[in-house]
Amino acid sequence: MDDALLDAEPASAGNIAARSDTATDPTTPVAPPPPAATAKAWETVLAHIEAQLAAGILSPGDRLPGERALATGLGVGRSSVREALRVLEVLGLIRTQTGSGPSSGAIIVARPSGGMSILMRLQVAAQGFAVADVVKTRLVLETAVARELAETRAHTAAARELLDAMGRGTLTDTEFLLLDAQFHLSLAEATGNDVLTATMAGLRSAIEAYVIDASAHVPDWPRTMRRLQQEHRDILAAIDAGRPGEAAERVAAHISGYYAETRITDAGHHHTSPTTSDRPPEMAPHSTLASHPALAHPTTT
């Protein structure tokens, strides 16, 4: 019953065009629509907001018009506006708040983050991206990061704090690996390049479940943990001493070594999912949006 109402959008040009595709009555006149008219209603909303961002009419911190105003202004249904807002929210462009009053509605966020993580995680889950290709791309970016930090003698205090935290003996495997991920991310952040940092965060997030799952299969985890810490210290020492080549080599050996030891990329093909073997899918650590990075990834903001 609510289906009909959900479908009952105003008959804009876009809607008419979209419906002519599905018309089963051969007497319905079907005029060839101009290209722009083939956009779906939600795409119209997205294109409108993108154009306003590109022109600087909307900027970080600005509030979007309400759903009703957008729907009326663009001649589309409110459900289409909502679809577009969800897309923008997941991509990290807006943050929505519940409630009414001056702080409700959707705000353009200044440092979008997390969209890359959900995108890459879903593409790995859907077998569009092979885990081995994610790891190889990480290697490319992380060696470039280490090299640049050593060349510019960048400030690495945040990485050093994370090293200290990892040295505490009371961490679980998962806690250690999360700090490890933060260490690598803090190096990317030290370059000051948000694109590189977000991409690296996305790549790591896409395979986080594999990395954590794999630690359970390491023969002697305390020994591996000590080795990883020593490698982290050596990477940082090479950066701080201004030795770009050594810094890059040490990062490459560190990453390749862990993936070789844990055999995460051994299969060399798609979908060596950690979830198919011994857990029900709802237990998969990367399958919950509770940890949705678009909403709750403090390190990439």
Next chain:
Amino acid sequence: MDDALLDAEPASAGNIAARSDTATDPTTPVAPPPPAATAKAWETVLAHIEAQLAAGILSPGDRLPGERALATGLGVGRSSVREALRVLEVLGLIRTQTGSGPSSGAIIVARPSGGMSILMRLQVAAQGFAVADVVKTRLVLETAVARELAETRAHTAAARELLDAMGRGTLTDTEFLLLDAQFHLSLAEATGNDVLTATMAGLRSAIEAYVIDASAHVPDWPRTMRRLQQEHRDILAAIDAGRPGEAAERVAAHISGYYAETRITDAGHHHTSPTTSDRPPEMAPHSTLASHPALAHPTTT
């Protein structure tokens, strides 16, 4: 009037939790919900599909259940299902088709592409990503691509065909630059790494409007075009001859040179939008979803 109906989702745990935040009646009992119950309804749908993908229950080529079935099965409203489907569509995970019958509905696509492009394009438009950082990240990836192709003596026939096409004298600036972009993308594709290819396509797409816009300000475009072509030939020659260092250096010089000549990254800060100066926003080439890469980017599939 339709607002109330759009809001009228079944009172699942998630909805009750979400509404307790906005309750204005102090007599409403508000129990602290468990963490999972705070997910919004559309996030529940997304998490469910992600879990099914991660577990291999859903695979490329599979059809999603219909909107009604998903809504009933998950205890959420159909509008929430639609919001989640739009997100998956934009991220390149599903392709939706109109009409009824066996070919209607949403299909999991095997090679998701385009999600990266819209993500990066929107983040540049919203000033989350600086153009200079996009270009620097491109440099990192493209030099790694050139190096790897030279090391592995990879097959570069597609790039050579594009070189030939660019040599035809009848191209407009924009046509030339689109073939130029394809040339660079074909090198990434020759690595066989889908993650690297999609990331590079996203970075290029994010600044496409700037690149095309900037060509109008080059003093002697025919001369620049000849120089770019010669640089392309030299890059390919270094790759085909198996000279990794030279291939990487030539790519770096080629990209840096073009951005220096066109002063795209000169400002060195956010939002040097090509659209604010002399065009209305609806004319901005990167502001239309007519060219939505998630739906129509043939080269990254």
